[in-house]
Amino acid sequence: MEETKRRDAAKLIGLTLATPAVTAEILDQAAAEAVEFTRQVEASALGSTTLGHLDQAVTEINRAYSLKPPSQVFETALAYRRKVGVLLRSNHTHQQGRELLAYAGWLSELLAWLAHDLGSAGAGSAFANDAFVHGQQAGHGQLCAWAMDAAASINIYEARPDRAVAAARRGLSEVGSTHPLTVRLHAQAARARAAEGDAEGFSAAFRAAEDAYDRLPPRPPQRFGEDVLPLAEYAITSYPATSCIWLGQADRARQYAERALATFAAAPEAARSPSRQAIARIDLALAHAQLGEPDAAIVLGHQALDSARVVGSVRNRAHDLTAYLDRRHPRETATEGLREKLRA
Structure with missing residues (x-):
């Protein structure tokens, strides 16, 4: 009892006035507590290979995105997203938690694009927002920016250009x-500005894109082992092609669409996207239609719909093409064949 009182008194008055024996005892006890603190912070229910497996899985899903049917990839990605949600609720270290948050965000970013491809803007927007929030929680600015890239595209196709601009700005605040x-x-x-019919706004924003492209380093970073430079090259050629169509600048649209198709042809096979190529062909078709060349437009439309990956965005643009041909070239009977293919 007396010894306990002495230890408690020493704790109250501090080590300064304690005897050497009591000081040594207190320090030994503190060392044991420090070991326990370390054990607690390192305690985890995750297996030693869990995070490595997740990294491999996200890499494979990212690679499969343009190669396999979107419904199949969506099911796989959603299954892994659910697994990561369970792991986030399990016992893990702080560092592991940050990594899990990032994997959850990456999977939701992929699910946003896949839901968009499958025709569900609501699900796509929800997953894009989820990816952004998890990126914020993980302290991962680039993930947040990728999420807003998906959100911008989804809003453009849903005729919400103001939201697309807001998403793009939000993403720009998160990336170098x-x-x-x-x-x-x-x-x-x-x-998005072009979709609003704002030619000056389009020109200003596109100049910023061109300036950013000119500043890119010789070796841009990769994303899950894949070079992301082709994605920038696609944006700098295909996006203005679509924009010039909306602004009624057919000749410029034709030039950009041709450059986009040449960019795809020159890219490594693994970096090519059948759906993006199809959209570039539809943009080129619309340019020909606006220039009074419906036959060339219909040929290109068929080529686009022969793509191995006719997703929601491709169908959306193909509807634009058939609608324009009906308005401007109502006597063109070949349009019906294109429309039938689109229905199929």
Whole structure:
């Protein structure tokens, strides 16, 4: 009892006035507590290979995005997203928690694009927002910016250009000026301005995209082992093609669409996207239609719909093409064949 009182008194008056024996005892006890503190912060229910497996899974899903049917990839990505949600509720270290938050965000970013491809803007927007929030929680600015790139595209196709501009600006605040994503986000804002019919706004935003492209380093960063530079090159060619169509600048649209198709042809096979190529062909078709060349437009429309990946955005643009041909070239009977293919 007396010894306990002495220890308690020493704790109250501090080590300064304690005897050497009591001081040594207190320090030994503190050392044991420090070991326990360390054990608690390192305690985790995650297996040693869990995070490595998640990294491999997200890499494979990212690679499969343009190669496999979107419904199939969506199911796989959603299954992994649910697994990560369970892991986030389990016992893990702080560092592991940040990594899990990032993997959750990356999976939701992919799910946003896949939902958009499958025709669900609501699900796409929800997953894009989820990716942004998880990126914020993980302290991962680039993930936040990728999420807003998806949100911008979804809002453009849903005829909400003001929201697309807001998403692009939000993304730009999260990423460095020399990252290829900066090019995409400025180009997204330019495309949204064109959708509003704002030619001056388009020109200003697109100049910012071109300036950002000129500042890119010789070796841009990768994303899950893949070069992201082609995504910037696509944005700097295909987005202005679409924009010039909306602004009624057919000749410029034709030039940009041709450059976009040449960019895809020159890209490594793994970096090509059948759906993006199809959209570039539809933009080129619309340019020909606006220039009074419906036959060339219909041929290109068929080529686009022969793509291995006719997703929601491709169908959306193909509807624009058939609608324009019906308005401007109502006697063109070949349009019906294109319309039938689109229905199929």
